[in-house]
Amino acid sequence: MIEIDAITKRYDGRPVVNDVSLVVEPHALTVIVGTSGSGKTTLLRMINRLVEPSAGTIRIDGKDNQSLPPHVLRRGIGYVIQGHGLFPHRTVGQNIATVPMLCGWDRTRIARRVDELLTLFQLDPAQFRDRYPDQLSGGQKQRVGVARALAAKPNILLMDEPFGALDPVIRGKAQMDLVAIQKQFGTTIVLVTHDMEEAIQLGDRIAVMDDGNLLQYAAPAEILASPATEFVETLIGTGDRPFRYLSLSALDGIVEAGMADGEPLPVTASRRDALAELLWSGRTALPVTGTDGTVLGRVTRETLLRLAERPV
Amino acid sequence: MTERGPPAMEFRPLRPISREMAVFRLDKLGAIIAVIAACGALMAPFATFRANRIVAGEARSVVAALPPWAAALLLAVVAAAAVIALFRSPVLIRLSASLGALVVLALAVGVAGRYLTPAGNSYARISPASGFWLLVFAFALLAADCFTRLRMPPLMRIGALVLAAVAIALVLASGTWNSLSIMKEYASRADTFWLLGAQHLTLAFGSLAAAVIVGIPLGITCHRTTALRGPVLNSLNIIQTIPSIALFGILIAPLGWIAINVPGAAAIGVSGIGTPPAFVALFGYSLLPMVANTVLGLEGVPAAANDAARGMGMTDRQRLIGVEFPLAFPVILTGVRIVLVQNIGLTTVAALIGGGGFGVFVFQGIGQTAMDLVMLGALPTVALAFAASIVLDAIVEISTKGSAQRPAT
Numbered sequence: 237m238i239e240i241d242a243i244t245k246r247y248d249g250r251p252v253v254n255d256v257s258l259v260v261e262p263h264a265l266t267v268i269v270g271t272s273g274s275g276k277t278t279l280l281r282m283i284n285r286l287v288e289p290s291a292g293t294i295r296i297d298g299k300d301n302q303s304l305p306p307h308v309l310r311r312g313i314g315y316v317i318q319g320h321g322l323f324p325h326r327t328v329g330q331n332i333a334t335v336p337m338l339c340g341w342d343r344t345r346i347a348r349r350v351d352e353l354l355t356l357f358q359l360d361p362a363q364f365r366d367r368y369p370d371q372l373s374g375g376q377k378q379r380v381g382v383a384r385a386l387a388a389k390p391n392i393l394l395m396d397e398p399f400g401a402l403d404p405v406i407r408g409k410a411q412m413d414l415v416a417i418q419k420q421f422g423t424t425i426v427l428v429t430h431d432m433e434e435a436i437q438l439g440d441r442i443a444v445m446d447d448g449n450l451l452q453y454a455a456p457a458e459i460l461a462s463p464a465t466e467f468v469e470t471l472i473g474t475g476d477r478p479f480r481y482l483s484l485s486a487l488d489g490i491v492e493a494g495m496a497d498g499e500p501l502p503v504t505a506s507r508r509d510a511l512a513e514l515l516w517s518g519r520t521a522l523p524v525t526g527t528d529g530t531v532l533g534r535v536t537r538e539t540l541l542r543l544a545e546r547p548v
Numbered sequence: 549m550t551e552r553g554p555p556a557m558e559f560r561p562l563r564p565i566s567r568e569m570a571v572f573r574l575d576k577l578g579a580i581i582a583v584i585a586a587c588g589a590l591m592a593p594f595a596t597f598r599a600n601r602i603v604a605g606e607a608r609s610v611v612a613a614l615p616p617w618a619a620a621l622l623l624a625v626v627a628a629a630a631v632i633a634l635f636r637s638p639v640l641i642r643l644s645a646s647l648g649a650l651v652v653l654a655l656a657v658g659v660a661g662r663y664l665t666p667a668g669n670s671y672a673r674i675s676p677a678s679g680f681w682l683l684v685f686a687f688a689l690l691a692a693d694c695f696t697r698l699r700m701p702p703l704m705r706i707g708a709l710v711l712a713a714v715a716i717a718l719v720l721a722s723g724t725w726n727s728l729s730i731m732k733e734y735a736s737r738a739d740t741f742w743l744l745g746a747q748h749l750t751l752a753f754g755s756l757a758a759a760v761i762v763g764i765p766l767g768i769t770c771h772r773t774t775a776l777r778g779p780v781l782n783s784l785n786i787i788q789t790i791p792s793i794a795l796f797g798i799l800i801a802p803l804g805w806i807a808i809n810v811p812g813a814a815a816i817g818v819s820g821i822g823t824p825p826a827f828v829a830l831f832g833y834s835l836l837p838m839v840a841n842t843v844l845g846l847e848g849v850p851a852a853a854n855d856a857a858r859g860m861g862m863t864d865r866q867r868l869i870g871v872e873f874p875l876a877f878p879v880i881l882t883g884v885r886i887v888l889v890q891n892i893g894l895t896t897v898a899a900l901i902g903g904g905g906f907g908v909f910v911f912q913g914i915g916q917t918a919m920d921l922v923m924l925g926a927l928p929t930v931a932l933a934f935a936a937s938i939v940l941d942a943i944v945e946i947s948t949k950g951s952a953q954r955p956a957t
Contacts, residue, residue, distance in 0.1 A: 319852045321850075384856075
């Protein structure tokens with residue numbers, strides 16, 4: 237748990253982050269979203285003290301983050317930045333080994349950990365361990381960047397626009413990988429982005445910032461349903477709002493008894509995908525299958541349209 | 549041609565060129581080399597004959613300077629190499645032609661020395677003349693062009709340099725050049741030559757070492773403390789603009805004063821003239837390239853790598869040693885290269901204030917109007933600077949591998 241308590245950062249007397257308080261839930265993915273200059277990156281960097289606050293405190297698991305020397309604090313917190321920041325003169329293996337080396341792990345343990353992480357990120361250790369970063373594609377570099385941040389098994393992972401430099405196809409894959417890893421290890425992730433779509437897709441909770449102020453801190457459904465200010469509403473983009481809202485949940489819970497024709501969808505598909513499929517194929521209902529492939533029932537267009545309405 | 553010119557004319561360049569045509573296409577640089585070689589061989593004198601070491605010389609053409617067989621051989625080799633240079637040809641053939649021509653030239657000038665020296669006359673001086681130098685220049689240019697085109701890996705370049713040095717040493721040891729004036733100057737000063745050589749290298753490398761020891765930490769400090777950067781770099785810039793002779797002169801007074809007034813200073817060798825002021829001046833000149841390149845190299849470290857290093861918990865020291873310095877190293881090494889080549893040249897001037905080095909021969913030679921003596925000082929200096937730049941260029945390239953500028957494979 238990260239408790240951010242009335243934190244303020246001023247540069248030349250002008251507040252960049254203004255009296256922000258929020259509690260980052262443990263084992264959840266929290267997204268800080270805002271336009272450039274909103275103070276979102278500064279807020280993130282105050283957690284691992286790359287920026288020192290002008291006022292306020294940040295407690296990590298109840299302990300003031302000022303109680304440790306900054307470099308010791310940072311070794312316990314994973315850090316991923318836009319454009320990966322890999323060391324160009326070190327191999328992939330050496331890059332990933334950075335924090336374990338700083339922490340003084342022994343060689344065999346480091347080597348094992350490097351191979352374990354490369355495998356986790358679908359990079360064959362034998363093939364990639366000794367490559368240099370400029371011999372990797374953009375997506376591979378990004379994965380190595382995340383692997384490096386996770387190397388010393390931190391409980392907290394800070395990510396500053398981690399997918400900013402990726403093309404849309406690779407970005408989607410990288411986002412799904414991140415969510416999978418977060419679920420698997422229960423890492424507390426704080427991710428900064430300017431992309432509300434990304435925030436809604438990834439975030440368990442979203443903090444919206446503008447001009448140094450925290451405007452709203454809530455679950456995605458709540459942000460969509462009742463944006464706190466006009467600015468939040470603009471960020472969401474009113475045109476896509478019903479679809480984004482539908483995209484938050486899967487089909488389970490709205491499956492009704494009955495039959496329908498045509499291609500089925502799995503119950504794990506999102507409601508948005510189901511509606512899109514119904515509209516595109518001109519059907520009024522489609523069959524839903526369980527994880528074992530048996531037909532559970534159907535989902536109707538009517539139900540989905542009703543669910544897309546603004547909740548009250 | 550008007551716009552309505554016959555289409556056949558327009559398309560002519562697009563027709564496939566026959567194999568015979570391709571063989572005879574001209575090489576642009578080769579054409580220049582061939583012209584220089586032709587001038588050197590046919591129009592300029594090959595050697596100069598002088599009755600003694602300071603009188604004006606008489607020019608001798610290739611035909612007059614060499615026995616008929618040697619003249620014919622030399623002209624044939626030069627002509628063949630010039631023709632190979634003139635037309636487009638494979639690089640290895642061009643390289644062999646240029647190296648072959650250089651070897652024949654080196655041997656021929658020795659032959660000229662023996663041929664022109666009257667029997668039993670130890671006062672006569674034979675030296676290579678403008679034609680010889682033009683020919684050497686032309687084929688050295690061809691060789692350099694070939695080496696550039698070959699794009700040899702760094703270690704191979706150092707190997708080629710060693711081979712060239714061995715070849716020159718063999719020619720020197722064989723005594724082929726012993727009848728040439730420059731070798732006669734050497735013969736009467738052999739002990740001094742090596743002493744001055746040692747002095748020259750000590751001064752050049754010593755001041756470089758001092759500049760590295762002081763310059764790199766100073767550069768790091770300037771990089772970290774932005775306020776220092778302007779003043780430090782500007783002061784060093786001012787030193788750099790002082791003409792070398794003036795700087796050597798300026799230092800005489802303060803160092804002389806220190807030698808007299810600071811107890812023990814004279815005992816450790818501080819004095820107004822001699823090696824210490826030369827060392828201090830060379831050190832002063834070396835600082836700017838070292839500090840500037842250190843700052844430049846550190847500035848070139850990717851901001852993301854630095855940010856990641858801090859974010860992962862490296863201390864400033866660990867970041868400097870593990871990330872910044874290795875990434876800045878090739879640029880810093882380029883500074884070392886600049887300093888070393890510059891110092892080898894500048895050390896020559898140090899002779900003026902008694903600093904020693906090959907400059908002693910140069911200034912003695914100027915004083916005596918003995919150009920051979922000037923050459924005895926100048927040629928080794930040029931050779932040293934040339935060798936230093938090739939070796940350090942190769943090291944810079946090796947160190948660049950695996951760093952930021954590493955070429956993708």
